[in-house]
Amino acid sequence: MAPDLFSQRNRGIALMIGAMMVVPFMDALAKLLSSRYPVLQLVWARFFFHFLLVLPIALWRHGGGVLAAPTPMLQLGRGLCLMGATICFFAAIRTIPLADAIALIFFDAVIVVILSAVLLNERVPPGRLVASVIGLAGVLLIVQPGFGNFQWASLLALAAAFFFALYFLSTRYLSGNTPPLVMLAWQGVGGFVVMSALMPLIWVTPSPADLAMMGALGVIGASGHLLLIRAFEYAEASLLAPFLYTEIIMQALLGYWLFGDIPNRWAVAGIALIIGVGLYLSLSPGKTNNS
Numbered sequence: 001m002a003p004d005l006f007s008q009r010n011r012g013i014a015l016m017i018g019a020m021m022v023v024p025f026m027d028a029l030a031k032l033l034s035s036r037y038p039v040l041q042l043v044w045a046r047f048f049f050h051f052l053l054v055l056p057i058a059l060w061r062h063g064g065g066v067l068a069a070p071t072p073m074l075q076l077g078r079g080l081c082l083m084g085a086t087i088c089f090f091a092a093i094r095t096i097p098l099a100d101a102i103a104l105i106f107f108d109a110v111i112v113v114i115l116s117a118v119l120l121n122e123r124v125p126p127g128r129l130v131a132s133v134i135g136l137a138g139v140l141l142i143v144q145p146g147f148g149n150f151q152w153a154s155l156l157a158l159a160a161a162f163f164f165a166l167y168f169l170s171t172r173y174l175s176g177n178t179p180p181l182v183m184l185a186w187q188g189v190g191g192f193v194v195m196s197a198l199m200p201l202i203w204v205t206p207s208p209a210d211l212a213m214m215g216a217l218g219v220i221g222a223s224g225h226l227l228l229i230r231a232f233e234y235a236e237a238s239l240l241a242p243f244l245y246t247e248i249i250m251q252a253l254l255g256y257w258l259f260g261d262i263p264n265r266w267a268v269a270g271i272a273l274i275i276g277v278g279l280y281l282s283l284s285p286g287k288t289n290n291s
Helices: 007-034 039-066 072-095 098-105 108-120 126-143 151-172 179-202 207-236 238-259 265-283
Strands: none
Touching: 007 039, 007 072, 007 108, 007 151, 007 207, 039 072, 039 179, 039 207, 039 265, 072 098, 072 108, 072 151, 072 179, 098 126, 098 151, 108 151, 126 238, 126 265, 151 179, 207 238, 207 265, 238 265
16 A cells, blocks of 8 residues: 555654654753752743643633543543653653663653553554564664663663653543643643642752743643644554654754764664664554554
8 A cells, every 4th residue: 555645644653753853852951950950840840831831822722621621530640640750750860871761761662552452452563563672672772771780760760661651542542532732731730730839848949041941841841742642643552652762863963962972883773773663664554543
């Protein structure tokens, strides 16, 4: 079957890749700020400015429909999963090398492929599972983590992967029934409320420049996750999961741009492997409906 570049599947793939090109900028800012501020304050900033940006836009577009979103508890739970993933990931990168944390957190793609069949009743062709594992191998070639000495913070990165997987699956489950801006507003509520309650205990007053960077955490996070929500409207979770690995390509580019890190031949091979997985999934025929 000749691939239709404008099909729903490929729209979903394009939106997912777009999201993965945006999110690394948030991670880079968090890494820069983590040496000066508590992790929980950075998580608060990520959700506070997200909420501050998205809520007025959502109310303007949908009015009272924002408060009347279907399955509000599931909407809140989805946001809390994202909050848990953010806390675990930001905490992990303060203790273990970024490469190790990234290698561990990308296990979320494999979790999504497996659980999409169990929780969402999606048909998962064997090729998608194989593609997920090959994509994970590509990530390992790029980051080349050194796990010689086990550190407990590695478990935080694995916990983040699990929380992210639940967030992605719940996003797929809710997509199509709730407008993207409404979902985006709800996912910021839990993190904003919970983190705001903790701020009096840990607050460190930021400089104006750092406050602007904290604001950027929320703006970038909201933008990336809006693209992600739209992606799940067009394609099933098991198809999109391997495209989570494309984030590492932007991570490598940012590493070169910000820190002068030049990918070695193994990293280039890993990037080629991930691109190959993406091409295979986007060009191969597949069903978009759940069984």
